[in-house]
Each structure stands twice: as structure tokens, then as C-alpha cells.
Amino acid sequence: MESADSLLQMDLSAGSDDWSPTPHGHWLARMLAENDLVRGRDVLELGAGVANHTILIHWQGARSIVATEITEQLLETTRENFERNCGTEADIRFRVADWLSTEGRFDTVVSNPPFCQSGKQNRRYFLDSLILDAHKRLRPRGEIIFIQSSMADFGETERRMDRNGFDVEVVGTTSGPFRDYYFEDQEFLKEIEDVDGGYELRDGVYHEHLRVYRGKLREWAPHSNAHTPGQS
Ligand SMILES: C[S@@+](CC[C@H](N)C(=O)[O-])C[C@H]1O[C@@H](n2cnc3c(N)ncnc32)[C@H](O)[C@@H]1O
Secondary structure: OOOHHHHOOOOOOOOOOOOOOOHHHHHHHHHHHHOOOOOOOEEEEEOOOOOHHHHHHHHOOOOEEEEEEOOHHHHHHHHHHHHHHHOOOOOEEEEEOOOOOOOOOEEEEEEOOOOOOOOOOOOOHHHHHHHHHHHHOEEEEEEEEEEEEHHHOHHHHHHHHHHOOEEEEEEEEEEEEOOHHHHHOHHHHHHHHOOOOOOEEEOOEEEEEEEEEEEEEOOOOOOOOOOOOOOO
């Protein structure tokens, strides 16, 4: 089996509009490389960006992949990087899709969801949406694997995952200094003051903690008197 470090070597290119991987993306990549999370599984990856995780998901033995982005242009970067590193024979579809608004059922959904720059009134929107609605894209006992900052509130995520039927596992934790762009958004800096354990000051330097979560859907059936016509 290849070492995690060699799995992290890939040839990536990005244009000025593409999301260049940050420590969040690097940590999720490391956790995918060091753990056997996707082997033999049909995977939906949301917001695939420069394909830094798509490539690993393939190298780690996923059975099939659907990789999404929000525009055709961003998806083109995903496709180009993937094909440069993995060739053109892999079982992969590239789809433009707005978050979970796509078709199919999968064993695993993987993402590094937008947060600080989510552009939503609820900055946690993409995290919350994933936790609330991923079940519509998952097979029974399916899984979500994602990375999140302490600034997005670990406690909130863990409560919501439990409430929405996921057993919660922390795959790996790390921490690092704030990105420069955090300091450019005064609203953001105010919001994180309300998050318990949202950040830590070490020797005068602001640090965030990062966790990769794995949520596994519990067995469940609707209550016998549930009114759910036409719902999935
Ligand atoms: C935090 S970046 C992660 C990119 C890449 N996976 C990584 O880790 O470096 C979030 C990605 O989600 C994409 N995105 C934003 N809104 C989206 C939406 N509504 N549906 C799908 N993807 C979206 C962005 O274009 C961006 O590539």
C-alpha cells in the first residue's frame, strides 16, 4: 500500500477564479490519504475545486465518483486536474450542481464546505444543509465525511448530526493560525466571539482547530404514523 505522503503528491493547476487549497483542504486530504474511508464506495464529492480530494478518492479505491462544482468553468479545472493525475478511464462524472441538488444515491458524500466565505446569511449554511439533507443522496447506512473549523462550532455540528441520525466520529484534528482573509471580515470576527472554543490565542497568535468528521447514518424507518407522501 502506498504511503500517505506519496498519495499527497499530485500535479495541480489553478486559475485565478479557482479555490486554491488552504490548510482545511490539506488536512482533509491527509485524512483521506491516511485512512481507508472510501474504498469500494460510490462517492459524491461536493465543491470539488482543483480536484485535490477527487484525485485521492480515486487513488484510495472508490468504486465510482460524481464530482460537482457550482459553475462549468470551475468544473473544467476539476476535470483537467483529475485527468492529468488519473487518466480518462476512471469511473467518474463531473457535474455542475448547486450543493446537494443533484441526482443519485451514494455510499459516501465528501466535502470541504464553504464556511467563512460561504456568502450566506447563515455562514454555516453549507454545513447545515449537508447535515440536514445528505440523507436524500445517501443509501441506508451511508456516510458524510467533511472538514470544519472550530469557528463554525463543533458542538453545533455534533448536536445537529446526532439529531439528524448520524453517529459521529472525529477522524482527525489539527490546528493552525488564522488565514489573513479572516481579518478582512469584521462581521466574521464578531460572530466567532460567540462560538464556545471557536479559537485560541497562543502567544498572541489566533489559532483555529480543524476536525474531519465522519457521520454514519443510523438504521431508521419513519414513524408508523408519519405523513410523508412522495418524500425521500
Ligand atoms: C472551501 S472550497 C473547497 C474546494 C476544494 N474541495 C478544496 O478543499 O480545496 C469550497 C468549494 O465549493 C464550491 N462551491 C461553492 N458554492 C457551491 C455550491 N452551491 N454547490 C457546489 N459547490 C459550491 C466552491 O466553488 C469551492 O470550490
